[in-house]
Amino acid sequence: MEMRCRCGDTCIRPISEALKDIELFYKPCKDCKTEKIKKFSPLAEQINLDEIDNDFGSCKCGKRHLDIVMSHVLKIMINEGIKDKKANLRNSCIPLVTPGYLTDSVPYLPKGSLVILSDKVDKKCAERIITEVREVRGVLKGDIRKTVGIKDSDSNPHVYELLAGCDLRCDIVQTPYGALGIYKYQREIHIEFPQVKSPKIEILEKALKDYDKPTVLDCTCGPGTLGIACLKANAQKVVFNDIWSPAIEITLINLEANGFPVKFSGSEKGLIASGDKFEVYNMDVRELTNYLDEKFDICIIDTFPGVDTIEFVEAGEKLGKKVVVV
Known part of the structure; x- marks a missing residue:
């Protein structure tokens, strides 16, 4: 069976490859930067939004701290009028890293390692996020409180809306029989955190x-x-x-x-x-x-x-x- 993603790209690979060096995937290098961003305080009161771009908080290794990436996303949402200038990281959107792997500290994200979910975002904003924030691979619109899928044959299915990019993610699941990698088109399959x-x-x-x-x-x-x-x-x-x-x-x-x-x-x-x-x-x-x-x-x-x-x-x-x- 050929494993090809709906987006046409080579997003799907054997889990043995995905697990290789997984412990280092979200680890920072010695030169990685961070910003002390208060999640419950308005972002615009902490950082000049005009300074936030792909170079902001970037490192030669290609990774950025999750909070920096989310600040970049929130800046665009504020620019597009999706969020007001009092918005903070805590109420911006839901970050879903891929591969989903439990870490002991906040992850540093490489390119294409994040799908975001928001119940407010629109297509124009989503396309800007995909274009301008290199770590984001997909933008979904939906309410995380509503489970996607179908309950039974008497129910109507519920799905999130893919506004831009690709929503395929992979969750690493630890079992006594070895680690599994579970791919999901996140618009259609329920979210589970590591x-x-x-x-x-x-x-x-x-x-x-x-x-x-x-x-x-x-x-x-x-x-x-x-x-x-x-x-x-x-x-x-x-x-x-x-x-x-x-x-x-x-x-x-x-x-x-x-x-x-x-x-x-x-x-x-x-x-x-x-x-x-x-x-x-x-x-x-x-x-x-x-x-x-x-x-x-x-x-x-x-x-x-x-x-x-x-x-x-x-x-x-x-x-x-x-x-x-x-």
């Missing part, structure tokens, strides 16, 4: 300990994180499923990127793709019984926050010996 220990991975690890080589059904797989972790944990077989087509699209990319080659079935319904020890479906979990005639050792259910899981659990119990809600 953690030392993912609660979902911890629940999964506990469930897997009861088996040697389990068969696993990931009913609501999203971008494929938990199912890929199961493959890394040497599961005998993993079936990925999600009703949200963009989730399946990115799951296939993540399987390939994490070292599990994908073969398409040629069908748009039922079995979409497969590979060594895995299959991928795109349908309502309640319809899976029409396609799967086996009982899995573990059935994983990972729904939207606040969603009633009763129907999902009932469907999972028909297909799995043990239902794990994460």
Whole structure:
């Protein structure tokens, strides 16, 4: 399977490459600069906005402190009338670094390592940000309080709007079975911030300990994180499923990127793709019984926050010996 980004560029690469020297990716060099910017104080009262450009706070290594980058973004938002001159870094927009990797200090960003999310930005402002701020690769419009995707077959999907650039990100997820890289088109897949220990991975690890080589059904797989972790944990077989087509699209990319080659079935319904020890479906979990005639050792259910899981659990119990809600 060819791993090509929607934007046409070579944004997607094997995770083994993304993990190489990841510990140094956001580290400053000895010459990197910083500015003591108070996040809750108006930016315009701390810095002359006219001085902020790509040279402001820059270093020969090509990185800039996150606060400097966000100051550059905020300056443009103020210039475009999106924010007033009392705006501060805290209420400017949401920075989403890529790769998403937990660091012990504020990151220094190289070129193309940031996607930003704002519920106020417009297309003209977004295009200026992409053109003028080298670290920003994509600008999304949306409310972070609203989860993107689709809850169930009875719901309408919710997505953010990509105003400029490319919104593909990669999150590095630590598991007991090795680090995973999970790509996401952030306009369509829910945001998750890096953690030392993912609660979902911890629940999964506990469930897997009861088996040697389990068969696993990931009913609501999203971008494929938990199912890929199961493959890394040497599961005998993993079936990925999600009703949200963009989730399946990115799951296939993540399987390939994490070292599990994908073969398409040629069908748009039922079995979409497969590979060594895995299959991928795109349908309502309640319809899976029409396609799967086996009982899995573990059935994983990972729904939207606040969603009633009763129907999902009932469907999972028909297909799995043990239902794990994460």
